[in-house]
Amino acid sequence: MSDENKNCDLCQLPIEAPGFVLITTSGLKQFCCEGCQGIYRMLHEDELVGDGTAPAASY
Numbered sequence: 474m475s476d477e478n479k480n481c482d483l484c485q486l487p488i489e490a491p492g493f494v495l496i497t498t499s500g501l502k503q504f505c506c507e508g509c510q511g512i513y514r515m516l517h518e519d520e521l522v523g524d525g526t527a528p529a530a531s532y
């Protein structure tokens with residue numbers, strides 16, 4: 474599984490800037506922007522692991 478050339482888990486647009494991620498019970502979700510990350514976090518709040526931020530992610 475590659476983290477590159479992935480599409481946003483919310484709007485399905487190609488991700489051009491990595492770093493917007495959330496850790497959920499169903500795996501790592503990646504987003505194209507902070508807005509999509511925030512919306513996904515609200516919609517899937519009970520699926521987040523911890524606060525949803527990835528310790529190993531590069532912000």
Ligand SMILES: [Zn+2]
Binds near residue numbers: 481482483484506509
């Ligand atoms: Zn998006």
